[in-house]
Amino acid sequence: MPLRYTIQPVAGFISRGFLGRRRPAEVENRLPPGQYLVTDFPVLSAGPTPHTPLDRWSFTIEGLVQSPVTWSWDEFQKLPTQTVTVDISCVTKWTKLDTKWRGVTFDTLLQAVQVEPTAHYVMAYSDGGYTTNLPLDEMVNGQAFVAYEFDGKPLAPEHGGPARLVVPHLYFWKSAKWIRGLRLMERNAPGFWESLGYHIHGDPWKEERYSGD
Amino acid sequence: MQPLIEWQAGTVTEIRPETPQTKSFTLALPKWTAHRPGQHYDVRLTAPDGYQTQRSYSIASAPEQVGELELTVERIPDGEVSPYLHDVLVPGDQLEVRGPIGGYFVWEVGLGGPLLLVAGGSGIVPLMAMLRHRAAQRATLPARLLYSSRVPDGVIYRSELVQLSDRDHALELFFTFTRQAPEGWTGYRRRIDEAMLTEVIRPFEERARVYVCGPTLLVETVANALVRMGLPTELIRTERFGPTGS
Amino acid sequence: MERIEADMNTALMVDGNAVAGELQRIFGRDMTMAVARCAGCANEAEMGALMAFTRGPGVVLRCPACQAAIARIVETPSAIYLEARGATYLRLAAQS
Ligand SMILES: Cc1cc2nc3c(=O)[nH]c(=O)nc-3n(C[C@H](O)[C@H](O)[C@H](O)COP(=O)(O)OP(=O)(O)OC[C@H]3O[C@@H](n4cnc5c(N)ncnc54)[C@H](O)[C@@H]3O)c2cc1C
Ligand SMILES: [Zn+2]
Numbered sequence: 001m002p003l004r005y006t007i008q009p010v011a012g013f014i015s016r017g018f019l020g021r022r023r024p025a026e027v028e029n030r031l032p033p034g035q036y037l038v039t040d041f042p043v044l045s046a047g048p049t050p051h052t053p054l055d056r057w058s059f060t061i062e063g064l065v066q067s068p069v070t071w072s073w074d075e076f077q078k079l080p081t082q083t084v085t086v087d088i089s090c091v092t093k094w095t096k097l098d099t100k101w102r103g104v105t106f107d108t109l110l111q112a113v114q115v116e117p118t119a120h121y122v123m124a125y126s127d128g129g130y131t132t133n134l135p136l137d138e139m140v141n142g143q144a145f146v147a148y149e150f151d152g153k154p155l156a157p158e159h160g161g162p163a164r165l166v167v168p169h170l171y172f173w174k175s176a177k178w179i180r181g182l183r184l185m186e187r188n189a190p191g192f193w194e195s196l197g198y199h200i201h202g203d204p205w206k207e208e209r210y211s212g213d
Numbered sequence: 214m215q216p217l218i219e220w221q222a223g224t225v226t227e228i229r230p231e232t233p234q235t236k237s238f239t240l241a242l243p244k245w246t247a248h249r250p251g252q253h254y255d256v257r258l259t260a261p262d263g264y265q266t267q268r269s270y271s272i273a274s275a276p277e278q279v280g281e282l283e284l285t286v287e288r289i290p291d292g293e294v295s296p297y298l299h300d301v302l303v304p305g306d307q308l309e310v311r312g313p314i315g316g317y318f319v320w321e322v323g324l325g326g327p328l329l330l331v332a333g334g335s336g337i338v339p340l341m342a343m344l345r346h347r348a349a350q351r352a353t354l355p356a357r358l359l360y361s362s363r364v365p366d367g368v369i370y371r372s373e374l375v376q377l378s379d380r381d382h383a384l385e386l387f388f389t390f391t392r393q394a395p396e397g398w399t400g401y402r403r404r405i406d407e408a409m410l411t412e413v414i415r416p417f418e419e420r421a422r423v424y425v426c427g428p429t430l431l432v433e434t435v436a437n438a439l440v441r442m443g444l445p446t447e448l449i450r451t452e453r454f455g456p457t458g459s
Numbered sequence: 460m461e462r463i464e465a466d467m468n469t470a471l472m473v474d475g476n477a478v479a480g481e482l483q484r485i486f487g488r489d490m491t492m493a494v495a496r497c498a499g500c501a502n503e504a505e506m507g508a509l510m511a512f513t514r515g516p517g518v519v520l521r522c523p524a525c526q527a528a529i530a531r532i533v534e535t536p537s538a539i540y541l542e543a544r545g546a547t548y549l550r551l552a553a554q555s
Contacts (some may be wrong), residue, residue: 010513044516046515046516046519047519128526197540210536
């Protein structure tokens with residue numbers, strides 16, 4: 001168990017003239033509770049940028065499938081893609097509207113494997129050791145995809161390129177950068193942030209930020 | 214036992230422009246503690262709706278300047294905190310801070326020298342605290358500052374630095390300009406590199422205590438070069454400021 | 460860290476010393492001179508010299524030799540979590 005301390009906030013102080021961030025009225029209904037609008041694209045960092053050369057990159061689906069499958073970068077590029085425009089919300093309180101991605105849906109990837117009936121959860125894993133967990137039924141039907149283009153251009157390394165998971169209906173930490181594979185599991189297990197105080201599910205509209213929320 | 218650091222509301226007593234992009238802020242603190250040169254304070258801003266954000270700022274003043282604290286901040290145009298400090302804060306305002314903090318990036322006269330200070334942009338700030346402290350203590354140990362700026366009027370504390378080294382031959386200054394040098398400039402006009410570091414450190418025969426501070430990418434370059442030059446890593450201290458000015 | 464990457468993710472990295480405030484709040488003393496031994500590669504480094512990633516859901520401190528996560532800190536509205544599975548030990552100088 002990690003060490004746990006209770007916080008005692010200092011109440012009352014307000015920085016004169018500091019407005020913080022904005023929730024413009026025009027888009028208010030598109031911003032989940034407690035979120036603020038950004039127009040730039042903040043980088044979330046938890047470790048150094050990995051630089052796996054494309055000829056050594058691969059993507060794997062493993063775990064509770066009849067036989068695991070691995071794609072090389074070239075093979076992955078040949079899979080049918082979709083272009084989607086979605087809003088994304090980060091637990092650090094920013095929301096970015098109308099982000100445009102191109103990638104391969106989880107449904108397309110699943111066609112290459114036979115999923116065991118016991119599979120209910122997925123652990124996404126990345127270069128650099130990052131992991132995050134998701135319910136299987138929240139990834140199907142176009143809810144999740146592995147993206148390698150953002151805004152019509154190859155996904156930049158700082159934003160998870162060459163390829164990242166995108167699951168727009170959950171907080172953005174679930175959209176693992178630098179993704180290398182998905183492991184199907186029977187039981188839910190916490191990933192990198194879920195194991196340290198963050199919510200196991202992470203729905204921004206229910207404000208599932210921290211464990212216990 | 215060191216005290217638990219708590220947030221306290223300091224009062225801004227003076228704001229002084231240093232360069233077109235930087236200002237120095239003097240704060241009077243209800244609970245002032247003598248710092249060690251190189252340490253920093255955390256600054257926290259709170260909006261009326263409770264939104265908070267926090268950044269670190271190195272202490273520019275020497276601990277000998279009792280009772281108050283000076284910070285020097287570069288304005289990052291699309292930043293969140295530094296434009297507030299530059300554009301909104303006025304003398305008489307309160308600012309929430311906690312510190313002094315950080316025991317790793319500190320130098321005191323007692324640690325000895327020779328001292329090699331390497332700064333990029335606002336990275337001069339904690340190194341200035343060291344030089345001010347060194348002067349206040351009338352220390353004579355050899356010190357060299359290698360300071361990279363983009364343009365001539367971007368040099369923070371220029372006149373004070375020149376004064377300090379005019380009075381004290383053990384302190385030598387080396388400026389380099391990466392975008393535009395002053396007219397008639399005969400010194401360095403490129404980014405800090407291994408050759409430059411080798412020249413500046415030569416009289417110290419690689420036994421110097423080295424403090425490197427500035428934008429992360431600059432500190433990264435300098436630290437890698439120093440390690441390649443064979444300097445003992447335990448004598449090299451770095452303070453990366455993040456994407457500041459890069 | 461030999462290679463220098465100019466991407467924003469790299470530019471956002473700071474030293475463990477930048478997290479001194481959070482560490483001091485948790486431990487009640489300065490931790491930046493405490494030595495952390497990496498459970499992965501056995502490298503020893505002051506906590507102030509670790510690689511610190513602070514622009515994310517939490518703070519991640521990594522080993523400067525092998526980049527493995529040494530410690531993580533998450534602050535929620537009701538608690539602070541500190542996990543240090545990646546450290547064999549932290550060695551603090553005895554206080555006089
Ligand atoms: C120990 C320490 C001491 C410091 N001392 C000083 C000092 O003495 N003086 C000084 O001027 N500065 C100092 N800094 C830097 C300072 O803490 C701030 O980082 C700096 O003032 C910028 O803050 P900001 O809120 O204005 O800008 P930020 O909002 O932090 O933005 C800075 C720049 O980075 C970009 N950026 C920020 N976050 C992201 C992200 N997630 N993704 C993509 N881009 C991003 C922004 O677009 C902007 O260009 C110090 C830093 C540390 C760690
Ligand atoms: Zn290690």
